[in-house]
Amino acid sequence: MSSPTADPLARRVEEACLNGWPALREVVFDGWLIRLAEGHTRRTNSVNLLGPGILPLDRKVRYCEEIYAAQGLPTIFCIPSTVDPTLGRLLDGRGYDPPEDESCVLFMDFKETPPRPATDALLEQGLPGEAWMAALAELHGQSGPARRTHRRILESLSVPAVFAAVPRDDGRPGALAYGAVHDGIVCVNSVVTHPALRRRGLARQALSAVLSWAQARHGATGACLSVVAANGPARALYEGMGFTREMYRYHYRRRQA
Numbered sequence: 001m002s003s004p005t006a007d008p009l010a011r012r013v014e015e016a017c018l019n020g021w022p023a024l025r026e027v028v029f030d031g032w033l034i035r036l037a038e039g040h041t042r043r044t045n046s047v048n049l050l051g052p053g054i055l056p057l058d059r060k061v062r063y064c065e066e067i068y069a070a071q072g073l074p075t076i077f078c079i080p081s082t083v084d085p086t087l088g089r090l091l092d093g094r095g096y097d098p099p100e101d102e103s104c105v106l107f108m109d110f111k112e113t114p115p116r117p118a119t120d121a122l123l124e125q126g127l128p129g130e131a132w133m134a135a136l137a138e139l140h141g142q143s144g145p146a147r148r149t150h151r152r153i154l155e156s157l158s159v160p161a162v163f164a165a166v167p168r169d170d171g172r173p174g175a176l177a178y179g180a181v182h183d184g185i186v187c188v189n190s191v192v193t194h195p196a197l198r199r200r201g202l203a204r205q206a207l208s209a210v211l212s213w214a215q216a217r218h219g220a221t222g223a224c225l226s227v228v229a230a231n232g233p234a235r236a237l238y239e240g241m242g243f244t245r246e247m248y249r250y251h252y253r254r255r256q257a
Contacts, residue, residue: 010247012183013107013224018048020180020187022156024149027067030055034064039073040149042100042252046076049083057090065255074256081249091253099251101228104235106243108223110215113242115223121164121209127154128163128178135165135173139192154178160218164209166202168194175202179210179223186214188225191234203237 023035023044031051037044047064068075077091079099124132137147154161161180165173175193179186188210193203214220225243227234 007247009107012185013105013187013247014050016180016182016185016187016224017105017226019159019182020157020161021189022153022158024152024156029063030060032060032064034067036067036071036073037153038071038149040146040153042076042254043078044153045073046078046252048078049080049087057087061087061090061094069257072257074254077253078250079253088253091255094255096253096255099253102230102249102251103226103228104249105224105226105247106235106238107245107247108211108242109245110211110221110223113244115211115215116208117212118164118166118205118208121166121205123209123213124163124165126161127157131173132163132165132176136176136190136192139176139194162210162213162217164206164213166205166209168197175206177203177206177210179214181214181218181220184219184221186211186218186220186223188223191225204241207241 018033021043023037025036027034027036031049031053033048033050035044035046035048039045045068053060064077065075077087077096079087128136133147133151136142136150142150157180159180159182161178163178164176166175168174174197175191177188177191179188181187188207191203191207211220211223214223223243224247225238227238229235229249
């Protein structure tokens, strides 16, 4: 079974994505990474296929199902576009839902498109403050428990990270983004803008601030991010900023607990 890690740059991008949005707990099993974070987001509660392994697929899938069942969680697989379709057919036979949210992993080469500084963004290194977390919770509609889990995930970051906020006229955050640097690549997450402030360039400023910080402070030479393939406006924003290389795609398959 092939995986996106076959290409050296794709391997680095995949590692940056995993390290930039860590799970709270993990289990490694025959080339698969089983991620657990109390059900908060699919990315941190899904099986990631890092390598082909040697064990039978059916055995490996059943093992993953047992892990998630013990946590009272649905079993979710994150399946890259490069994987042999045999796994998909196996999941079909085991009653998994159809694929969810095909997404693109995009890469930006700083040699081709150098980051532009953003003077209006406020930056916090290491961990975000309460204002940043409160704004994210508001914009994502997070409950109290979800916000606390999200905070614990960010506290689990083991690589350099920065959190950017572009203020509204009243000083409250109007757009957010954060990035974490691994092996010269900054993985960007949580790019979000208040609905009343869209199409004003705030997200571009927040993202630019993250990219500039990563290059200036940690010598980053590129950046990556994930975006839902059908999200035209977001893809246009990212591609306009220099995220022009699609590394691979992935989707999720889910079976309820």
